[in-house]
Structure formats: structure tokens, C-alpha cells
Amino acid sequence: MDPVFIAIQLLNGLQYGLLLFLIASGLTLIFGIMGIINLAHGAMYMIGAYLAYDLTLRTGSFWLALLLAVPVAVVLGLLIERLFLGTLYRRDHLYQVLLTFGLILVLNEAQRIIWGSDVLSVPVPASLNGNIALTGNLQYPVYRLFVAAICLLVAGGIYWIIRHTRLGIVIRAGAVNRDMVEGLGIDVRTLFTLIFSIGVGLAAFAGMLSAPMTSLYPGMGDNILITCFVIVVIGGIGSIKGAFLGSLLIGQAATFGPVLLPALASVIIYLIMAAVLIIKPRGLFA
Numbered sequence: 001m002d003p004v005f006i007a008i009q010l011l012n013g014l015q016y017g018l019l020l021f022l023i024a025s026g027l028t029l030i031f032g033i034m035g036i037i038n039l040a041h042g043a044m045y046m047i048g049a050y051l052a053y054d055l056t057l058r059t060g061s062f063w064l065a066l067l068l069a070v071p072v073a074v075v076l077g078l079l080i081e082r083l084f085l086g087t088l089y090r091r092d093h094l095y096q097v098l099l100t101f102g103l104i105l106v107l108n109e110a111q112r113i114i115w116g117s118d119v120l121s122v123p124v125p126a127s128l129n130g131n132i133a134l135t136g137n138l139q140y141p142v143y144r145l146f147v148a149a150i151c152l153l154v155a156g157g158i159y160w161i162i163r164h165t166r167l168g169i170v171i172r173a174g175a176v177n178r179d180m181v182e183g184l185g186i187d188v189r190t191l192f193t194l195i196f197s198i199g200v201g202l203a204a205f206a207g208m209l210s211a212p213m214t215s216l217y218p219g220m221g222d223n224i225l226i227t228c229f230v231i232v233v234i235g236g237i238g239s240i241k242g243a244f245l246g247s248l249l250i251g252q253a254a255t256f257g258p259v260l261l262p263a264l265a266s267v268i269i270y271l272i273m274a275a276v277l278i279i280k281p282r283g284l285f286a
Contacts, residue, residue, distance in 0.1 A: 004138050009255050015144045017251020018151035022206035023224060024231040024243045025158055026199030032238025033175040034192050036085060037096045040103035042225025044200045047107060048073055048207025049216050050115050053122050062125045062212070069208055070201060077200025081193050089192070108219055117218050122211040147209050154202070155244055162240055171195065175238050227254075230269050234276045236283030245284060 023045055030038050051072060055065035080103065088095050123129075124143045131139040162168040174181045174191060182188045207221070214220075231250055235242025250269050257268040264271065276284065 004135075007134070007138055008140065009259065010252070011140055011144070011148075013252035013255035014248070015148040015151075015251075016255060017248040018148050018155070019206055019210055020224075020227065020231060020251055021155055021244050021247035022151055022209075023203045024228040024235075024247050025155070025240055026202035027228050028232045028235065028238060028240065028243045029171075029195050030199040031232060033171060034195055035089070035093075036196070037093050037100065038196075038199075039097060039100040039225065040080075040107060041199070041203055041228065042221030042223075043104050043107040044073065044077070044203040044221070045207040045210075045224050046111065046216075046219070046221035047076070048204025049122075049211040049214075049220065050111055050120075050207075051204065052208040052211040053120055053216055054115065056122055062122065066205075066208055070205055073204030074197045074201040076204075077197040078193060080200070081196040085196065086189070086193075104222075112218055115216075120216040122216070124212040143212060147213070150209065154205075158240055159244075227269060230273050232283075234273050234283055236280075236286035239283065239285040242283055242285035 023041070027038065027041050030036050030041070048069065051069035052062070052065050055068050056062050059065055059068070084099055084103070085096070088099060124141075128143040128146050130142050132142050132145065133139050162171060170181065170186055170191060174186075174188060178188060181191075227250060231243055231246040234249065235244070235246035249272065253268050253272055258265040261268060280286070
């Protein structure tokens with residue numbers, strides 16, 4: 001393992017971890033604040049990737065596809081929350097699990113009907129289809145650096161909204177005492193619709209950004225969902241800061257694990273989760 005290889009792996013782990021944060025941040029908002037166990041969150045990631053593929057094919061521009069696909073994903077989240085999840089807030093979590101698992105089946109089947117079962121790909125935008133020299137003998141794809149930068153900007157924006165705006169205050173208060181917030185005259189129902197739509201939009205946006213870097217195939221969101229639940233548990237349910245640090249930790253583990261510990265590559269993230277929970281049973285920043 002020479003220094004160049006280590007540097008490349010570190011960058012890959014950072015970029016992957018930041019992409020995971022986009023998905024996990026939406027999941028931790030939905031799970032930690034609304035109390036909704038959204039098993040269909042990974043399917044939203046998949047839908048975002050396929051929307052990027054479809055709209056890029058139709059418009060001929062990846063950037064235009066992003067502009068069109070993000071509102072579509074947010075509206076999809078709004079419809080799901082209003083039509084299905086809105087009736088389950090006061091019910092047992094088992095109802096939420098059954099409903100969102102059913103949504104996985106519906107969305108996966110809809111993907112097969114609309115886009116088929118073939119493995120697809122999205123070309124990297126021409127303006128970012130190149131490498132940048134980091135050192136004399138170290139180059140890195142420009143698009144991956146672009147994705148990392150966008151994820152950092154989104155992470156900063158989420159943190160600023162949660163910590164320094166009235167909406168963020170209401171969201172944090174709703175996480176602590178939903179009934180008190182409602183008693184103060186705040187429409188919690190609308191707030192939850194907004195949170196769920198934003199969470200779905202973040203997951204879909206992550207899928208759109210990852211589309212040029214990975215293959216598109218049916219059920220591609222299933223594994224990412226499990227990883228993001230691990231991140232939420234490691235960081236602490238409802239904690240954006242915890243989701244960010246957990247995502248970076250899991251990103252590096254998923255990158256270096258197959259190289260350093262190939263025999264444990266498939267379970268290394270679960271071992272990390274177990275180790276964190278032994279020390280901090282409620283996560284890093286519960």
C-alpha cells in the first residue's frame with residue numbers, strides 16, 4: 001500500500017461518505033423527528049438515479065435533468081406522506097414498517113415497468129469528464145470531487161437551517177415534544193409533510209449525483225438503505241451531526257475494508273456499529 005494508493009482510497013472514502021450523508025440525513029430527519037420507520041428510503045435513492053437517467057436521455061443535459069428531477073422527487077415525497085403515511089403517526093411502528101415495505105415493492109415494480117431490468121448508465125457531464133492532478137503522480141476524477149463539494153455544501157446548508165433558523169428551531173422542538181409544539185399553534189401536520197418531502201428529496205438527489213459514477217439496476221437502493229440505518233444508529237437517532245460523522249466513518253470503512261480486511265468486508269460496518277453501541281448505547285450524539 002503506497003501513499004498514492006492510500007490517498008486515492010481516502011478521497012474515495014470521503015466522497016462516498018459525503019454521498020451517504022445526503023441519504024442518511026433525510027432518513028434521520030424522518031426517523032428521528034417524525035418517528036416514521038421509512039423502509040422505502042433506499043427506493044427513493046433508486047428513483048432519483050433513474051430519473052436522472054431518463055431526463056438526461058430526454059433533454060440531452062445532465063444539469064437540466066437535475067433541475068427537473070429534484071422537484072419531481074420532492075412532489076413524490078409529498079404525495080406519499082399525504083396519501084399514506086399521514087394516517088399512521090399515532091399508530092404502532094409495525095403499520096409503518098408494513099406500509100413502507102409495500103412501497104418498496106411498488107416502487108421496484110414501477111421501475112421495472114418503466115425502465116426495464118437491464119443495467120443502465122448515465123454519462124459523466126462533458127464539463128466534468130476529466131481528471132485533476134493532485135500531486136505529480138496522483139490524479140483524481142473531477143466529477144467525484146464535484147460530488148464531494150456539492151455534498152459538503154448541502155451538509156453545511158442543512159446544519160445552518162437546523163441550528164440558526166426558525167424552521168430549524170421548530171424541527172428540533174418537534175423532535176423533543178410534538179404535542180407541545182402543536183399546542184403553541186404550529187401546524188405540525190404541515191411541518192411533517194415538509195420534513196418528509198425534504199428527506200425524500202435528499203435521498204433522490206443523492207441517487208441523481210451517484211448515477212454517473214455507478215450502474216443503475218433494479219433494487220439498487222436496498223443495500224444503501226441498510227447502510228444508512230447503520231449510520232443513523234451510530235450517529236444517534238435524530239442527530240444531523242451524528243449522521244455526518246457516522247457517514248464519514250462508514251465511508252472510510254467501506255472503502256478500506258475490502259482492501260485491509262477482505263474476509264470481514266461484508267460485516268465491517270456492523271462491527272463498527274456494535275463497537276459504538278457498546279461504548280455509547282444511544283449513538284455518538286443522541
